[in-house]
Amino acid sequence: MLTDGIYPYVVGGMQKHSYNLAKYFAQQKIYIDLYHCNSSQINYNIQKLEVFTEEEKKYIHSFVIDFPTKGYYPGHYLRESYKYSETIYQHLIKQPLPDFVYAQGFCAWKSIKEKKAGVALPPIAVNFHGLEMFQLTLSLKARLQQFLLRSSTRFNLLNADYVINYGGKIAELLLSLGCKQQQLITSPNATEIKWLEQTTTAINTPRKFLFIGRYERRKGVEELSSVLKQLLLSDIRIKFHFVGPIPDEVKIIHPNIIYHGSVIDFEAIKRIIRSVDILVCPSLAEGMPTVIIEAMASGLAVIATDTGGTQSLVSEKTGWLIEPGSVLQLKNVLKDAVNTSDEVLSAKKANAIQLIKNEFLWKRVIDKAIVDIKRICKIS
Secondary structure: OEOOOOOOOOOOHHHHHHHHHHHHHHHOOOOEEEEEOOOOOOOOOHHHOOOOOHHHHOOEEEEEOOOOOOOOOOOHHHHHHHHHHHHHHHHHOOOOOOOOEEEEOOOOHHHHHHHHOOOOOOOEEEEOOOOHHHOOOOOHHHHHHHHHHHHHHHHHHHHOOEEEEOOOHHHHHHHHOOOOHHHEEEOOOOEOHHHOOOOOOOOOOOOEEEEEOOOOHHHOHHHHHHHHHHHHOOOOOOEEEEEOOOOHHHOOOOOOEEEOOOOOOHHHHHHHHHOOOEEEEOOOOOOOOHHHHHHHHOOOEEEEEOOOOHHHOOOOOOEEEEOOOOHHHHHHHHHHHHHOOHHHHHHHHHHHHHHHHHHOEHHHHHHHHHHHHHHHHOOO
């Protein structure tokens, strides 16, 4: 497994995904050579892998690779990523080769290049998650970043043996970029069973909504804030909670808008989630957001944009799906959610729990991944 970090040593969606992959593969007694990097801001002993249990650590062989020093010129991230993949490759070829390589993002770039040149390497699968560089953006800076990333991403996707597919619009996007159907391994994001609730909470009056995430352009906070300002001037009764680092200068000053800031503690975030009715995820681009899966497991209905693999989670049975970037649709669906009957909303919340329980727990996802990998490697 090749990754640019595992949570909590490095914080991010891809890093949390890497942590869960390693954890649940190890629980199924799959031996893992884990190539990852550290963050100097974390005090854990990364070599000891303190975030895993003693039993899990029996199956994880850790290789800690320094990520190149961050540059300042355009394209520095690509140069650093390629150098990182080179260092990983030099370590990889000195070890007994594994049966299968699972790479996050650009981490297998050098390995893919060498395999294409004729070096004997095992099957390599890459996961670029949401492929945000090919999705909608409204920012000029983001468009430039997308442009810089696209060519290198295509090289990795088209020359890897396999590509991890979250489903939904991600599958359509991968095929449109030139990936072959036989390359795709469908393996969705998932959550841990500790998030799963057996029953839904009572419906709030007025209805309570929640946004969880960073303040960045693709998360759709600008569109959401614009709609909330309009609704607060009307007779619509609504309470809205924000969790995440929202800058003071963009906060809405109103008693019905609550900003919690960053919340790290599991029990604290779980209490906030369980106190509201509906998660709102108005992103312009996404993969398969962990926050949606965790909220649904906790018994929330969801309003989300139809990006990435979101449509595999959100439908009329579990919430409301809208087009990304549409302020009008977002406004109308928030009003609809406020006016939806308690019975209909309760059904959406219950359906959300059931969907996660049936399809999006890590144990189930890893079991299927193991079947796929054994088939590819012809392991009985």
